[in-house]
Amino acid sequence: MTLRHLILSLSLLVAGCVDPQPPAVTEPQPGSFAYDLAFLEQHTDVLVLSDSTGSAQVAVVPSMQGRVMTSTVAGPQGLSLGWINYDLVASGDTLLHINPYGGEDRFWLGPEGGQFSIFFKAGDPFDLDHWFTPAGLDTEPFEFVSSGSHEATFQKSLDLENYSGTRFNVDVVRTITVLDTQDAASILGVAIDPSVQMVAFASENTIRNAGEEAWKPESGLLSVWILGMFNPSPATTVAIPFETDSGAERGDESAAVVNDAYFGEVPDDRLVIADSVLFFKGDGEYRSKIGLTADRATDVLGSYDAANNVLTIAQYNKSPDATRYVNSMWEVQDAPYAGDVINSYNDGPLAPGEKGLGPFYELETSSPAAALAPGEELTHVHRTFHFQGPEGALDSIARHT
Numbered sequence: 001m002t003l004r005h006l007i008l009s010l011s012l013l014v015a016g017c018v019d020p021q022p023p024a025v026t027e028p029q030p031g032s033f034a035y036d037l038a039f040l041e042q043h044t045d046v047l048v049l050s051d052s053t054g055s056a057q058v059a060v061v062p063s064m065q066g067r068v069m070t071s072t073v074a075g076p077q078g079l080s081l082g083w084i085n086y087d088l089v090a091s092g093d094t095l096l097h098i099n100p101y102g103g104e105d106r107f108w109l110g111p112e113g114g115q116f117s118i119f120f121k122a123g124d125p126f127d128l129d130h131w132f133t134p135a136g137l138d139t140e141p142f143e144f145v146s147s148g149s150h151e152a153t154f155q156k157s158l159d160l161e162n163y164s165g166t167r168f169n170v171d172v173v174r175t176i177t178v179l180d181t182q183d184a185a186s187i188l189g190v191a192i193d194p195s196v197q198m199v200a201f202a203s204e205n206t207i208r209n210a211g212e213e214a215w216k217p218e219s220g221l222l223s224v225w226i227l228g229m230f231n232p233s234p235a236t237t238v239a240i241p242f243e244t245d246s247g248a249e250r251g252d253e254s255a256a257v258v259n260d261a262y263f264g265e266v267p268d269d270r271l272v273i274a275d276s277v278l279f280f281k282g283d284g285e286y287r288s289k290i291g292l293t294a295d296r297a298t299d300v301l302g303s304y305d306a307a308n309n310v311l312t313i314a315q316y317n318k319s320p321d322a323t324r325y326v327n328s329m330w331e332v333q334d335a336p337y338a339g340d341v342i343n344s345y346n347d348g349p350l351a352p353g354e355k356g357l358g359p360f361y362e363l364e365t366s367s368p369a370a371a372l373a374p375g376e377e378l379t380h381v382h383r384t385f386h387f388q389g390p391e392g393a394l395d396s397i398a399r400h401t
Helices: 003-015 033-043 086-091 181-188 391-400
Strands: 047-050 057-061 067-072 106-110 143-147 151-161 167-179 197-209 223-230 236-241 271-273 277-281 288-293 300-305 310-316 340-346 361-366 377-388
Touching (some): 033 057, 033 067, 033 086, 047 167, 057 197, 067 106, 067 197, 106 197, 181 377, 223 310, 236 361, 277 288, 277 340, 310 361, 310 391, 361 377
Antiparallel strands (some): 047 057, 106 223, 151 167, 223 361, 236 300, 271 277, 288 340, 300 310
16 A cells, blocks of 8 residues: 555545444453453442552452452453452352352451350351351441542441350451552562562451450450462462571470361471471362461461462561460360461362362461450451562562561
């Protein structure tokens, strides 16, 4: 085509004499943030929060306790980083024991097991048939309070009873905030290379004793428990640093680093304890759970997805002075306040020949046990950071966190 013909064609197009070809409609691809957002919008209400650039985006669902369902470092076409239970969300069904809808940051309260459990009724055996997630933590919505482009706040009043018959009136306020790169770098104390894309968000979770009686250790205490559910793969490894000098007499130090007895001892090929870091498989193929007590845990844990070059870090406001953490082991406990402050769960078949809940894996943190007088509050802050980029740049962030 000559220049004259090109100019003529453009002139005709502008004049409306030539119909332009409509742009091709591209459907969101499975695995992308756009795909998951479109799916969620078909079935529930969704708030999308973002950082100042608009590339880091977070999808929050008020009707599911204000949970962060998923996020992305690269806008709508970027990888969706949270696990979503598509079948359960789409079905509209309500399951009996738990409704694992998914989500990178969901609000729970502990303890799960023991004589002060809020998941078991008095006198029931501690088994899966008698385990029930309280509706306020599972199926009931949180009330929307306010939102902006970077932040949203929700609230909920809960009425709970523990295994020992103690009643709790709890007011919850939960705020989700998307963090900019500068804030994330400052919180973690790292430099973030320009080659790395990032999304980071914080949940600030406050519980208040709204009753007339003080919450006391002898009748049971609660703790804030935040759980992040992520997509598993054979290439995903959870990494948890630990304190090598806990200041306690432990005997065999290597055996005391981690509690891996929740669902039976974790096989050696799934849990490796190195000098100051333990490694745990996040493949969603074997049901297992691990935890670290407050004197072993630091304020971070994370995972690395080698297939997608995604480094995930969970960080929380660990109290330097707290000594009481609720114990969630499924048994009557000798030490109900010697529980874990951080946990990781890997999903898998519940029994031979049965399906699991997901599959997914989790990064979890807990607040200290809340011995609150009427009107007193406790706040637990849980932050999630995702970094995607060259392996060397991600390695630098991981080593300096």
